[in-house]
Amino acid sequence: MLADENSFEEWDTELLTLDPLDFPGYEGKLLEAHEKSGTTEGVLTGLAKIEGISVVLAFNEANFMMGSMGSVVGEKIVRAIERAIDLRLPVVIFSTSGGARMQEGILSLYQMAKTSAALGKLAENHLLFISVLTDPTFGGVTASYASLGDILIAEPNALIGFTGPRVIMQTMRQELPTGAQTAEFNQEHGLIDLIVQRAEMRSVLARLLRYHQEGVQYAATV
Amino acid sequence: MLQLFDFEKPIAELEQKIAELQKFSAEKDIDLSQEVSILEKKVTFLKKEIYGSLEPWQKVQIARHSERPNFYDYVPLLFEDFIELKGDRLFADDRSIAGGIALFHGTPVTVIAQVKGKGTKENIKRNFGMPHPEGYRKALRLMDQAEKFGRPILTFIDTPGAACDLAAEERGQGEAIARCLLAMSGYHVPVISTVIGEGGSGGALALGVGNAVLMLENSFYSVIAPESCASILWKDTTKAKEAAEALKFTAQDLLRLGVADEIIREPLGGAHKNLRQTAEEVSQAISKYLVRLRSETSEMLRENRYQKLRAIGVYQEISEKEISEKSIDILEKDLTK
Incomplete structure (x- = not known):
């Protein structure tokens, strides 16, 4: 795996999802997602070590409603970022998400603003955020925190975009060319920094983290 | 007609x-x-x-009415002067977003708005009010200037959503929207966002990170278009009416959910029945919030905006102890079965 063995200490497992809009079928979907994924929500956050370097780590659980972002996912990410500021640690987020969660309506939409705002505070504190985009990352997650990394990394062939290909087809009657929205397409259009295979991810992250550790900067900038 | x-x-x-x-x-x-x-x-x-x-779906129809006043209709009634500034300096000028410097009750403000066209020809020019990344980057450029020169920012939301085509993907629609969210959350000037028609998803939110979010009585603001929601939920776009009810996206809903701060009254039947009256109500509401925000220091403006965003969301928090008690309960129930 990516983090050092037994180094992951999960946070905020006690945040439970409600059904604020009384949305048709949402409670059933949540139960189903819980059974399918074994987790309580679509993102896990916590403290981890990568080659001995402490980081705040978050990653989506794709089996929980496609890692979509509702109130709890947004809140967990924000709390993780705020704790990173308190602990003066870098943040690494692995995204796999269909976007904002429809079933929580406007509350989901504003999680985009809320997570982005928290990253603003992180940046102000000169702390690193590495965003890793895995297959697939779309919608409200692409249009918020996942695109705001100081460094954007994607996995090979991962599909990354704002609007999903099916929706583009349906609404615009536009068939996307082969290879559109892949990590390679995104890199070619200047939208991501690096394409890294999962096997290499740990060592690439470790190098990047090391070069951003406190104390290694040129003194005058501190 | x-x-x-x-x-x-x-x-x-x-x-x-x-x-x-x-x-x-x-x-x-x-x-x-x-x-x-x-x-x-x-x-x-x-x-x-x-x-x-009015039911939610009827409000959607009014918000999308072909005669619904758009940003340019409001300009002469809201501002003593408006100088439109164009282009993102990177790629193009997106005509589905208008921006510039305006004089509001004698004060220079930066104004950014999504603009739908009237009629097919203008709508094609304005891409039906669906901005491309260059639109959001223009907005960002102008808002950054407002921050630089200490001008309040007034945004007007009216879009079915961000452009969803290949060009938008190639130029980084997600990143363009995300940058607006990040920047708006950090400004030291007052930001007031007013939803005047449709508030379509992330494309609308990109202008929606305000200290205050005001909504016209018959506007709506949603995570997804009701038609798309119906298509996902029931595989049937004709059930948009049901989806409109499920999504709880009217001004009244958003006030209750803590997203909107104020509902601006419209004349009976909708804003298009009396533009002048609507503009007067909009002007008064914005003015009220500008005055209120004037009492906040630049740091407070920023921090209060952050705290407003921070508070959005509904969830339950239970302690580890409660979790273990709950699982013991469940275990005991299972055992007694």
């Missing part, structure tokens, strides 16, 4: 009847004033009844 919805037909029929009676009475010189006055009372009552209890 004004676009007329099914639910408005009883009103239109009565109004037509009144017009006919008046014409008849004038032609034949017969006094029908009593009959007319009865019908007029009836029409007033009917309007209040119909427009006073």
Whole structure:
């Protein structure tokens, strides 16, 4: 795996999802997602070590409603970022998400603003955020925190975009060319920094983290 | 001819009847004033009844009305001056977003708005109010200037959503929107966002990170278009009406959910029935919030905006102890079965 063995200490497992809009079928979907994924929500956050370097780590659980972002996912990410500021640690987020969660309506939409705002505070504190985009990352997650990394990394062939290909087809009657929205397409259009295979991810992250550790900067900038 | 919805037909029929009676009475010189006055009372009552209890889907129809005032309609009524500034300095000028410097009650402000066209020709020019990344980057450029020169930012939201085509993907639609969210959350100047029509998803939110979010009475602001929601939920776009109810996206819902701060009254039947009156209400609401925000220091403006965002979301928090007690409960129940 990516983090050092037994180094992951999960946070905020006690945040439970409600059904604020009384949305048709949402409670059933949540139960189903819980059974399918074994987790309580679509993102896990916590403290981890990568080659001995402490980081705040978050990653989506794709089996929980496609890692979509509702109130709890947004809140967990924000709390993780705020704790990173308190602990003066870098943040690494692995995204796999269909976007904002429809079933929580406007509350989901504003999680985009809320997570982005928290990253603003992180940046102000000169702390690193590495965003890793895995297959697939779309919608409200692409249009918020996942695109705001100081460094954007994607996995090979991962599909990354704002609007999903099916929706583009349906609404615009536009068939996307082969290879559109892949990590390679995104890199070619200047939208991501690096394409890294999962096997290499740990060592690439470790190098990047090391070069951003406190104390290694040129003194005058501190 | 004004676009007329099914639910408005009883009103239109009565109004037509009144017009006919008046014409008849004038032609034949017969006094029908009593009959007319009865019908007029009836029409007033009917309007209040119909427009006073609009369902979410009916509000969607009004918010999307072809005669719904757009940003440019409001400009001469809201501002003493408006200098439109164009382009993102990177790629193009997106005409689905307008921005510039305006004079509002004597104060220079930066104004950013999504703009839908009127009629097909203008709508094509404005991409039906669906901005591409260059639109959001223009907005960002102008908002950054507002921060630099200490001008309040007024945004006006009216979009079905961000452009969703290949070009938008190639130029980084997600990143363009995300940058707006990040930047807006950090400004030291007052930001007031007003939803004047449709608030379509992330494309709308990109201008929605305000200290105050105001909504016109018949506007809506949603994570997803009701048609798309219906298509996902029931594989049936004709069930948009049901989706509109499920999504809880009216101004009244958003006020309750802590996203909107104020509902701006519209004339009976919608903003298009009386632009001047609507603009006056919008002007008063914005002015009220600008005055209120003036008492905050630049640091407070920023921190209060952050705390407002921070508080959005509904969830339950239970302690580890409660979790273990719960699982013991479940275990015990299982055992007794």
